Amino acid sequence: MDPRGSIAELGRRMGAVVGPDHCFTAAADLLTYECDGLTHGRTRPDLVVLPGSTEEVAEVVRLARAAGRPIVPRGSGTGLSGGARPVPGSVVVGLSRMRRILEVNLRDGWMRVEPGVINLDVTRAVSGAGFYYAPDPSSQSICSIGGNVAENSGGAHCLKYGFTVNHVLGARVVIENGTVVDLGGPAPDAPGLDLLAVLVGSEGLLGIVTEVTLRLLRRPEATRTFFATFPSTDEAGEAVSQIIAAGIVPAAIEMMDRLAIVAAKAATGLDWPDVGAALLMDADGPLAEVEHTSERAVDIARRAGALEVRLPRSEAERQLMWKGRKSAFAAVGRISPNYLVEDGVIPRSDIAPVLREIEAMAKDHGLRVANVFHAGDGNLHPLVLYDARESGQEHKAEHLGGEILRMCVRYGGSITGEHGVGAEKAAYMREMFSEDDLETMRFVCTAFDPDGSFNPGKVFPATRLCGERLEREGPHPAEQAGLIERW
Amino acid sequence: MAERPGKDSDAILGVIPRLVFEPESLEEAEDAVARCARDRLTLGFIGGGTELGMGAAPSDLDAVLRTSRLDRVLEHAPADQIVTVEAGATLAALQAVLAPHHQWLGLDPPWPERATLGGILSTNAFGPRRARYGSARDLILGVSIVRADGTPAKAGGKVVKNVAGFDVARLLVGALGTLGLVATATFRLHPVPEAAATVLFPALDSAGVSSLAEACRAAQLEPTSLAAIADSDRFDLGVRFEGFAPGVAKQAERLLDLGRRERAAGERLGEPEARAFWGRHEAVREMGPLRAKVSAPPSGFPSVARTALTRLLGELSPAGAVFYPSLGLGYVAGRPSAVAAVAAATAEAREALAPLGGSLVVCEAPHDLRAAVDVWGAPPPAFALMERLKGRLDPDRRLNRGRFVGGI
Numbered sequence: 001m002d003p004r005g006s007i008a009e010l011g012r013r014m015g016a017v018v019g020p021d022h023c024f025t026a027a028a029d030l031l032t033y034e035c036d037g038l039t040h041g042r043t044r045p046d047l048v049v050l051p052g053s054t055e056e057v058a059e060v061v062r063l064a065r066a067a068g069r070p071i072v073p074r075g076s077g078t079g080l081s082g083g084a085r086p087v088p089g090s091v092v093v094g095l096s097r098m099r100r101i102l103e104v105n106l107r108d109g110w111m112r113v114e115p116g117v118i119n120l121d122v123t124r125a126v127s128g129a130g131f132y133y134a135p136d137p138s139s140q141s142i143c144s145i146g147g148n149v150a151e152n153s154g155g156a157h158c159l160k161y162g163f164t165v166n167h168v169l170g171a172r173v174v175i176e177n178g179t180v181v182d183l184g185g186p187a188p189d190a191p192g193l194d195l196l197a198v199l200v201g202s203e204g205l206l207g208i209v210t211e212v213t214l215r216l217l218r219r220p221e222a223t224r225t226f227f228a229t230f231p232s233t234d235e236a237g238e239a240v241s242q243i244i245a246a247g248i249v250p251a252a253i254e255m256m257d258r259l260a261i262v263a264a265k266a267a268t269g270l271d272w273p274d275v276g277a278a279l280l281m282d283a284d285g286p287l288a289e290v291e292h293t294s295e296r297a298v299d300i301a302r303r304a305g306a307l308e309v310r311l312p313r314s315e316a317e318r319q320l321m322w323k324g325r326k327s328a329f330a331a332v333g334r335i336s337p338n339y340l341v342e343d344g345v346i347p348r349s350d351i352a353p354v355l356r357e358i359e360a361m362a363k364d365h366g367l368r369v370a371n372v373f374h375a376g377d378g379n380l381h382p383l384v385l386y387d388a389r390e391s392g393q394e395h396k397a398e399h400l401g402g403e404i405l406r407m408c409v410r411y412g413g414s415i416t417g418e419h420g421v422g423a424e425k426a427a428y429m430r431e432m433f434s435e436d437d438l439e440t441m442r443f444v445c446t447a448f449d450p451d452g453s454f455n456p457g458k459v460f461p462a463t464r465l466c467g468e469r470l471e472r473e474g475p476h477p478a479e480q481a482g483l484i485e486r487w
Numbered sequence: 488m489a490e491r492p493g494k495d496s497d498a499i500l501g502v503i504p505r506l507v508f509e510p511e512s513l514e515e516a517e518d519a520v521a522r523c524a525r526d527r528l529t530l531g532f533i534g535g536g537t538e539l540g541m542g543a544a545p546s547d548l549d550a551v552l553r554t555s556r557l558d559r560v561l562e563h564a565p566a567d568q569i570v571t572v573e574a575g576a577t578l579a580a581l582q583a584v585l586a587p588h589h590q591w592l593g594l595d596p597p598w599p600e601r602a603t604l605g606g607i608l609s610t611n612a613f614g615p616r617r618a619r620y621g622s623a624r625d626l627i628l629g630v631s632i633v634r635a636d637g638t639p640a641k642a643g644g645k646v647v648k649n650v651a652g653f654d655v656a657r658l659l660v661g662a663l664g665t666l667g668l669v670a671t672a673t674f675r676l677h678p679v680p681e682a683a684a685t686v687l688f689p690a691l692d693s694a695g696v697s698s699l700a701e702a703c704r705a706a707q708l709e710p711t712s713l714a715a716i717a718d719s720d721r722f723d724l725g726v727r728f729e730g731f732a733p734g735v736a737k738q739a740e741r742l743l744d745l746g747r748r749e750r751a752a753g754e755r756l757g758e759p760e761a762r763a764f765w766g767r768h769e770a771v772r773e774m775g776p777l778r779a780k781v782s783a784p785p786s787g788f789p790s791v792a793r794t795a796l797t798r799l800l801g802e803l804s805p806a807g808a809v810f811y812p813s814l815g816l817g818y819v820a821g822r823p824s825a826v827a828a829v830a831a832a833t834a835e836a837r838e839a840l841a842p843l844g845g846s847l848v849v850c851e852a853p854h855d856l857r858a859a860v861d862v863w864g865a866p867p868p869a870f871a872l873m874e875r876l877k878g879r880l881d882p883d884r885r886l887n888r889g890r891f892v893g894g895i
Contacts (some may be wrong), residue, residue: 107701108784108815130705152650159647165654166625181869186784187845188815189611189661192867192892193876197624197657201650221707241566247589247678247731286709289734345646349566377648378567417648425651432644432651440632440640440880441653447876459652 004068004089007046014049014091017059022050022097033092036077036084037139038424040394045072045086050094054172054180054210057093061208061453062178064091070456073204075115075147078139080341081422083151083203087457093208095146101125102211109216110169110186115146115209119153122214131216134161137418138326149209152201154418156252156325157282159376161217163418165200170213173199173206176449186213198444203420204455206448220284223251224294225318228306232276233257233371237351239279239304240375244348246300248293250376251282254325257355259335259370260383264324267331272324275307279375280325328372329383336368336385338394342401343419344408348378357407358382365400367393379417380408406431421459429461489556490519497551499531499890500544501854504551511556513573513631513639513670519552520668521637529885532664534606535577537598540778540851541610542663543862546889552668554605560584561671562645568676569628569645574605574669590676593620597772605669611661615712615727615768618813623660626674630656632667635881645673665891666880680711680729684739685761688724688746688753691715693792695751696722697785700812702745708738710813714768717808720797724812725756725764771807774820776853777829781836783845785815791843795836802829815845823856830859837864866893 007025015023024030025047034042046069051057064071069091074084076096086092098114101122105111106129111122119140122133136155137143143153149171154163161167170184183196199206230236236255243250256264256278265272272278279301283294298309312318332339346354355371362369362384370383382404386397405415405428415421415428429438438460445460446452489511493504506528508519523530528549533539535555554575562571565588572581578592578599585591595614596607606612608630613622620626629643632655642655659669688699696715703710703726711729715722728738739755746753756764779799783791788810796819800806803821810817823829837847849862867873870893877884877895884895 107786154648162625165657166621181872183869185844187782187843189782190867191846191848191863192870193662193873194658194660195869195872198654201654218704218707245566247681286707286734286738288737289730292731292733345648347564347567347646378646379648413646414644414649414651416651418650420650421652429652436638436640437642440634440642440655443879444653444655444876447879
């Protein structure tokens with residue numbers, strides 16, 4: 001007999017709160033929830049519950065906690081770091097039913113939404129009035145605002161506009177004992193500690209967000225885009241450095257290497273040439289400013305060795321260029337049976353040497369790596385290509401991915417720029433942070449959630465600092481998932 | 488390590504510490520904080536001392552750590568547009584290091600010659616360019632801190648994009664040194680714009696300020712600063728554009744057109760006049776001995792300005808006010824006439840702001856007024872959680888004891 005009580009009984013109680021249709025315990029119903037966008041690690045939860053209101057979330061949290069069950073919050077499940085991956089015995093709290101836009105105030109530039117609202121739907125709701133929501137992760141047509149808050153999501157345009165944390169004005173959050181707490185709001189600089197700043201990006205470890213107030217921006221007057229090809233990533237990297245050095249702040253500047261270009265072409269049918277590297281840059285703002293900066297940037301690209309510069313002749317052509325870039329991840333599936341998406345950050349000025357190192361490491365592993373990345377802020381997305389049918393390749397790919405992350409840290413960068421630590425990279429946190437650094441973050445975590453009820457096994461590596469969780473729950477999920485034994 | 492008995496000049500709001508540390512290295516700073524932990528000494532931090540009036544007087548203050556000798560710029564990577572600096576470096580000194588590279592830190596709070604980066608972070612100090620660059624919260628990338636127990640720790644990093652671990656760096660912004668000593672900080676930098684233009688619209692009423700600010704946004708103009716200065720119920724609105732010359736000139740022109748349509752006569756200021764306007768703005772921001780920070784959603788500003796704030800201004804002589812209409816923030820400052828009247832006007836302003844979700848924080852006040860007004864106002868709704876966090880990071884509550892919101 002499970003000391004936590006029977007799951008059927010918990011399911012019945014949860015069902016009474018959210019309605020029996022919104023609570024599952026049958027294996028077939030739980031299948032969808034075994035993983036998120038990171039599909040190569042799966043754990044079946046014991047129960048999935050889909051509350052429809054803040055009050056229901058609060059009651060669900062109370063019940064799960066009383067039953068001693070870990071709580072795993074989940075948005076759209078598009079995350080790429082296993083942040084919504086269940087742990088054994090857990091209750092997954094899915095927020096997909098909470099998808100109402102609650103209030104829009106264009107005069108003060110904000111919108112209050114439930115966490116299940118899809119990122120792009122925020123912009124869609126106000127685009128007619130000339131407003132938009134800035135953070136634009138590649139998954140923006142399917143990812144939820146709640147998930148964006150958990151991961152502090154970025155996107156191509158965060159170079160100029162910042163991340164989710166810069167665009168969340170307030171949040172309502174249910175903490176471990178079921179208390180509802182309001183943080184921030186439409187008026188700036190509320191007195192007191194800025195708990196909102198640490199809630200954003202806390203990967204579901206501090207509580208469950210049930211409402212979010214988002215900043216809306218007025219659309220810029222003009223956007224100018226260009227696509228430029230280069231013999232190699234060296235020249236493309238040099239062009240990026242010189243554009244930045246000229247005092248230009250691009251809205252986005254993206255780079256693809258040869259393999260990524262091949263993949264994007266295969267997927268979209270774009271007539272991009274076979275070249276060593278390509279840049280895609282957006283400049284936006286007032287018309288006169290943008291015309292000036294985009295002309296200068298094109299000029300710099302040419303002088304840095306661009307083979308060809310293409311300017312879209314219409315908005316449709318511009319969208320197509322971006323489609324090529326945004327589909328590059330999935331497109332890699334056309335040139336390789338399997339691939340891993342990595343997410344590391346390096347100082348932008350080291351792009352050229354880092355790409356050469358990646359190439360050398362890939363060769364050592366007998367694998368290919370396609371590179372698609374946000375060049376303006378040094379956020380790399382190396383796509384490690386492999387064939388799972390060949391024995392040992394998956395392991396080699398994971399090993400190479402790990403080596404790339406270590407190299408990012410060696411260059412003074414980060415193990416994640418936007419996908420989050422989740423379950424996948426918890427084991428790498430010690431590459432970046434000391435035990436004391438991690439302990440400080442732990443203090444923040446336990447202030448919100450003393451017992452570690454929310455999303456255990458994420459962010460923090462299996463720990464020598466917080467023994468109570470290990471004792472209470474047996475093996476750390478990261479251990480069970482094989483993450484910390486990997487190397 | 489330099490360690491000496493406290494003097495009058497080391498006082499925080501009249502409370503003189505017994506002991507003063509002036510570390511010259513990060514190791515010395517760690518030793519000082521560790522020593523206070525060992526001896527259970529309450530500890531306050533002083534940077535440039537420009538915003539020491541913020542918060543309540545310490546309820547207990549054994550020791551003070553002055554960061555003024557921790558003033559090195561540790562790393563400036565121009566190509567990566569980042570800088571790491573020790574907490575005691577002044578903003579002006581930092582900007583001077585960055586200037587030859589045509590870069591700056593996009594923060595422009597008052598007293599740049601004295602204000603330190605540690606102090607600016609801890610008080611979330613800002614200036615008019617917040618409209619373009621955001622506040623310290625938006626520009627900070629990483630910190631190293633010394634925790635209350637003397638343990639050095641870091642968070643964040645030195646790249647612009649980084650979501651590894653909890654964002655402890657942003658949590659320290661505006662925490663008034665209650666969670667730990669900020670030892671070093673890494674910031675994102677921006678290019679110094681090549682051109683600037685200020686357009687002035689004199690003597691508007693508060694509704695006029697709001698509608699011009701809104702028209703500016705509707706027209707997709709992107710000023711880097713909007714500031715309205717008042718000494719009575721009329722406001723002089725300055726709008727500054729910065730960037731590449733063609734964009735700046737065109738935007739200034741378009742704003743003047745907009746003004747004409749809104750029946751507000753504006754003029755593009757010459758360089759000396761623009762300097763004078765922003766100098767006047769600076770003077771109001773640095774005014775005392777009473778200074779209050781007001782926050783409200785931008786749309787609420789006209790009504791609050793007309794009623795509650797006019798009343799507060801009326802109780803001060805000389806008096807000045809600055810509002811940033813696109814931010815929903817402002818300052819009212821001056822010399823109080825009668826304590827009771829100012830206290831009453833402050834309470835009234837808070838009542839007017841509360842339904843809007845806004846707040847009024849007294850950032851500087853004469854001693855007698857402090858007895859009559861809670862400088863922070865009512866504790867926020869999440870106060871219990873804030874206290875829990877304080878309890879985890881500073882369990883003995885020794886850091887800046889009693890100074891922050893709700894006595895944290």
